[in-house]
Amino acid sequence: MDYVFTILILIGLFVILASSFDLVIGHCGLISIAHPIFYAIGAYISAMLSKQYGLPVPVSILCGGVGALLASALVAVPALRVSGDYLLIASIGFQLGLIELAKHFHEIGGAGGLTNIPSFLIKDFGRESYVVLVLVLAALTVLFIRWLTQGPYGRMMTAMRDDELAFSMLGRNAIWVKVAVFAIGSGIAGIAGGLYAHYFRFLEPDQFGLLQSSAVLTMVVVGGMRTTMGPVIGAIVLQLMPQVITFFNLPPSILGPLQGLLFTGLVLFFMFVRPQGLLPAADLWVGRKQQGDAGQSAKEARS
Amino acid sequence: MFELAVVSQILWTSFATSSYFVLFAVAFALVLKVNKVFNFAQAGVMTCGFYAAYVGVRILNLPGYAGFMLGIGGGVAMSFVLEYFGFAVLRQRKASAMFVFIFTLIASQFIAYAVMMIFGTWPTTIFASMFWPVTMVGGIAVSAWDVPAIAATVVVLTGLWAFLKYSRNGQFMLAVADNADLAELYGIQKDRILMLSMVLAGVIVSIGMFLYGTRAQVQAAAATELMLFAVAATILGGIGNIWGAAIAAVVLGVVQNSSILFIPSAWQGFLLFAFLFFAIVLFPRGFRLPERRNTLKRLAVAPQALSDGKGH
Amino acid sequence: MSATLEIRGMCKSFGGIVVADSIDLDLMAGRVLGLIGPNGAGKTSLFNLVCGVVKPDAGSVSLDGRSLEALPTYERARMGLARTWQNLRLFPSLSVMDNLMLGPRAYSADSLMDVFFRPSQIRAHEAEARDRALDILERTGLSPIAHSRVQDISFGQQKLVGVARALMNEARCLLLDEPMAGVEGQTYALIQKAVRDIAASGVAICVVEHNVAFIRDLCDEGVFMFAGKVLARGSVEQLINDPHLTELYFGT
Ligand SMILES: Nc1ncnc2c1ncn2[C@@H]1O[C@H](COP(=O)(O)OP(=O)(O)OP(=O)(O)O)[C@@H](O)[C@H]1O
Ligand SMILES: [Mg+2]
Numbered sequence: 001m002d003y004v005f006t007i008l009i010l011i012g013l014f015v016i017l018a019s020s021f022d023l024v025i026g027h028c029g030l031i032s033i034a035h036p037i038f039y040a041i042g043a044y045i046s047a048m049l050s051k052q053y054g055l056p057v058p059v060s061i062l063c064g065g066v067g068a069l070l071a072s073a074l075v076a077v078p079a080l081r082v083s084g085d086y087l088l089i090a091s092i093g094f095q096l097g098l099i100e101l102a103k104h105f106h107e108i109g110g111a112g113g114l115t116n117i118p119s120f121l122i123k124d125f126g127r128e129s130y131v132v133l134v135l136v137l138a139a140l141t142v143l144f145i146r147w148l149t150q151g152p153y154g155r156m157m158t159a160m161r162d163d164e165l166a167f168s169m170l171g172r173n174a175i176w177v178k179v180a181v182f183a184i185g186s187g188i189a190g191i192a193g194g195l196y197a198h199y200f201r202f203l204e205p206d207q208f209g210l211l212q213s214s215a216v217l218t219m220v221v222v223g224g225m226r227t228t229m230g231p232v233i234g235a236i237v238l239q240l241m242p243q244v245i246t247f248f249n250l251p252p253s254i255l256g257p258l259q260g261l262l263f264t265g266l267v268l269f270f271m272f273v274r275p276q277g278l279l280p281a282a283d284l285w286v287g288r289k290q291q292g293d294a295g296q297s298a299k300e301a302r303s
Numbered sequence: 304m305f306e307l308a309v310v311s312q313i314l315w316t317s318f319a320t321s322s323y324f325v326l327f328a329v330a331f332a333l334v335l336k337v338n339k340v341f342n343f344a345q346a347g348v349m350t351c352g353f354y355a356a357y358v359g360v361r362i363l364n365l366p367g368y369a370g371f372m373l374g375i376g377g378g379v380a381m382s383f384v385l386e387y388f389g390f391a392v393l394r395q396r397k398a399s400a401m402f403v404f405i406f407t408l409i410a411s412q413f414i415a416y417a418v419m420m421i422f423g424t425w426p427t428t429i430f431a432s433m434f435w436p437v438t439m440v441g442g443i444a445v446s447a448w449d450v451p452a453i454a455a456t457v458v459v460l461t462g463l464w465a466f467l468k469y470s471r472n473g474q475f476m477l478a479v480a481d482n483a484d485l486a487e488l489y490g491i492q493k494d495r496i497l498m499l500s501m502v503l504a505g506v507i508v509s510i511g512m513f514l515y516g517t518r519a520q521v522q523a524a525a526a527t528e529l530m531l532f533a534v535a536a537t538i539l540g541g542i543g544n545i546w547g548a549a550i551a552a553v554v555l556g557v558v559q560n561s562s563i564l565f566i567p568s569a570w571q572g573f574l575l576f577a578f579l580f581f582a583i584v585l586f587p588r589g590f591r592l593p594e595r596r597n598t599l600k601r602l603a604v605a606p607q608a609l610s611d612g613k614g615h
Numbered sequence: 616m617s618a619t620l621e622i623r624g625m626c627k628s629f630g631g632i633v634v635a636d637s638i639d640l641d642l643m644a645g646r647v648l649g650l651i652g653p654n655g656a657g658k659t660s661l662f663n664l665v666c667g668v669v670k671p672d673a674g675s676v677s678l679d680g681r682s683l684e685a686l687p688t689y690e691r692a693r694m695g696l697a698r699t700w701q702n703l704r705l706f707p708s709l710s711v712m713d714n715l716m717l718g719p720r721a722y723s724a725d726s727l728m729d730v731f732f733r734p735s736q737i738r739a740h741e742a743e744a745r746d747r748a749l750d751i752l753e754r755t756g757l758s759p760i761a762h763s764r765v766q767d768i769s770f771g772q773q774k775l776v777g778v779a780r781a782l783m784n785e786a787r788c789l790l791l792d793e794p795m796a797g798v799e800g801q802t803y804a805l806i807q808k809a810v811r812d813i814a815a816s817g818v819a820i821c822v823v824e825h826n827v828a829f830i831r832d833l834c835d836e837g838v839f840m841f842a843g844k845v846l847a848r849g850s851v852e853q854l855i856n857d858p859h860l861t862e863l864y865f866g867t
Binding site (some may be wrong): 056155167168171180 | 666668689690700703704706707709713715716718720723724725727743780783784858
């Protein structure tokens with residue numbers, strides 16, 4: 001049973017990660033694959049605050065989210081001031097550099113990993129309660145991103161993706177939109193990181209490297225970018241698939257690369273054979289208020 | 304503070320080791336300049352080059368030069384595959400820059416995992432021994448690796464320079480780099496030139512990997528870091544400037560290797576990322592992925608000619 | 616009367632090509648200035664310089680007496696500078712209506728705080744913008760296609776959407792880059808009327824156009840540009856009939 005709970009929790013966490021990553025890379029069109037580092041920042045901050053400073057777990061998870069949000073702005077502001085493409089290198093450098101740095105800090109467990117992270121809910125209410133918590137938060141994340149992208153902010157992101165220059169000429173600040181969306185997506189990932197830390201109670205820097213990046217990217221690409229359910233389906237499919245391989249009792253030296261091969265192979269397959277993913281996104285943005293009815297008057301909207 | 308002999312020894316060794324960094328950076332900068340691709344799949348090419356040489360020397364027991372040729376063959380083959388089945392297809396499809404970049408990244412990861420499956424994750428070298436006999440030259444120990452490595456790098460750089468300057472294909476390459484559409488208009492086969500530059504980069508990095516793999520241990524994931532070094536050098540050297548990237552690679556190589564004088568060796572690996580940041584924050588000028596617009600522009604161009612007769 | 620838009624000593628060259636050679640130009644409120652010149656004269660480049668899309672080598676621009684020098688493009692737009700593009704630059708993933716909805720100087724979702732914490736304000740703002748968009752669509756005859764994709768409408772209509780989108784700004788100064796190229800018939804009259812109406816409301820307008828009839832019908836005054844220089848300013852009639860300028864224009 002615990003095995004099933006763990007799978008459900010991983011699915012929930014990856015739904016959060018994939019959806020928030022889709023917000024950044026799909027909806028906003030920001031090229032970055034460093035999403036897992038913000039997951040890691042959230043996880044480590046939350047773990048350290050509760051372990052070393054005794055903060056209540058929910059508070060430390062929130063702090064982890066805020067920390068990830070701030071860290072992402074730290075990367076995005078200087079990079080995006082130059083150009084959107086710079087974010088990519090800056091964020092990869094940040095991701096790999098921070099992992100390298102974490103390996104040298106014994107205070108946070110170093111390369112060996114951080115152990116004995118306080119648990120949450122499980123002692124009092126059982127594992128089911130944590131499963132419910134994670135799945136509820138996953139659903140909320142999906143709904144939140146849907147709400148954001150179908151509102152006026154979504155219209156902005158769509159226009160910016162289409163033509164950034166024309167977008168600026170209308171008086172919209174493209175850099176600010178990018179920084180804000182990058183920060184929101186990263187903050188959400190940070191919260192997912194906290195949830196991860198207090199369930200598995202062990203963190204290791206290498207977990208958050210390029211393998212994790214390709215996994216999340218795969219979920220989004222395979223599921224379908226810029227759709228509400230695409231990343232969800234991607235997360236479920238790609239979380240269950242590797243579980244199947246684990247039943248074959250392969251030695252870990254084969255298992256790791258095999259999973260990596262599976263993830264990257266799937267992305268390549270989808271990129272060339274079905275670039276739109278399982279669920280293709282509509283090519284016309286439709287906001288939530290206008291759906292269906294043509295000329296909606298101001299009076300209706302105000303009432 | 305430091306003894307002169309120690310300092311000059313470290314400087315020499317760092318200079319010699321920067322030879323392969325230069326090759327990686329030059330190849331990266333060449334592809335960025337000509338193909339306008341930020342080619343992270345170079346790591347995959349490097350890995351293939353190394354393991355081809357490794358198979359030749361360690362498994363088939365071929366002599367060193369045969370391993371060297373095999374290494375180049377491996378790198379070239381992988382470059383060909385990437386360009387033919389990857390980049391060319393994406394180009395034809397007018398895939399966005401983001402899409403192309405993700406392809407390069409995922410392809411390099413895919414190759415790394417495939418290699419891990421086949422060869423395991425243990426680091427290996429091309430020759431059984433990494434130790435090279437040493438000669439003392441004026442108080443500095445010069446290993447038998449140093450001089451050929453530097454010589455090979457100089458030969459490659461000179462060859463590339465001459466190729467770009469004097470050969471027809473080299474000039475075509477620069478024309479494509481300058482303006483691919485215009486070059487095509489003048490009858491240059493763009494796809495052939497892009498393939499050529501990819502393959503040339505494959506040759507250069509394979510030579511670099513041969514040098515690296517005869518001196519240090521390599522495992523499937525190692526190429527990524529080596530390549531990030533090339534990225535930093537390319538940015539620092541000025542985008543589109545191949546020789547600037549080469550010089551930046553020497554400087555970075557010397558700084559990283561001689562950093563042992565100032566910081567604990569455990570932190571040396573971290574320096575690479577410091578470089579990347581430094582490059583991005585302080586020398587951001589000029590770096591851009593190419594922009595592709597394929598939506599409204601075509602519509603807009605055609606009726607332009609109708610505009611009332613005037614002006615044409 | 617002081618000018619709405621003042622361009623002073625504007626210089627710019629790309630490599631060897633001089634696109635602006637110390638250009639001085641004033642745009643007056645309520646007046647339409649026609650910018651004429653052969654291909655490559657630097658007309659579009661001048662717009663780009665004014666909008667901050669291209670950084671000038673020297674020179675300054677001010678709008679209503681306030682210098683735009685240090686401001687990025689979006690800030691200039693927020694001060695009341697609007698333009699259309701020679702190659703349209705509409706947003707293909709948005710409907711005509713949503714293309715316009717992004718146009719107001721202040722957009723509903725410019726502040727994230729509002730998005731998250733003042734939904735009612737956002738709604739009011741959106742409704743207001745929608746009303747204005749509907750009004751402009753009505754005036755430009757685009758109402759029937761308000762919810763179409765911009766790829767699905769005719770080229771003339773696309774041009775008109777570009778103008779309509781710029782109108783959402785309620786700009787002080789409007790720059791139109793070849794609004795008539797490729798447009799005929801009914802749309803021609805619609806664009807002309809729209810521009811006239813806007814000028815009448817006190818906006819300074821500059822139109823780049825190769826269509827002489829359009830320029831003659833519409834503009835109060837004309838400027839002739841050649842190789843980055845303003846060669847002549849005067850009535851459109853005068854400019855068109857000047858044999859020297861005509862020669863330059865046709866490059867004979
Ligand atoms: N970003 C740029 N980089 C290099 N050259 C440029 C750039 N923008 C414009 N030019 C060059 O400057 C010259 C003037 O261009 P511009 O677009 O301003 O002309 P124009 O007067 O608008 O012509 P047309 O009537 O054809 O639209 C052209 O030769 C063009 O190639
Ligand atoms: Mg023009």
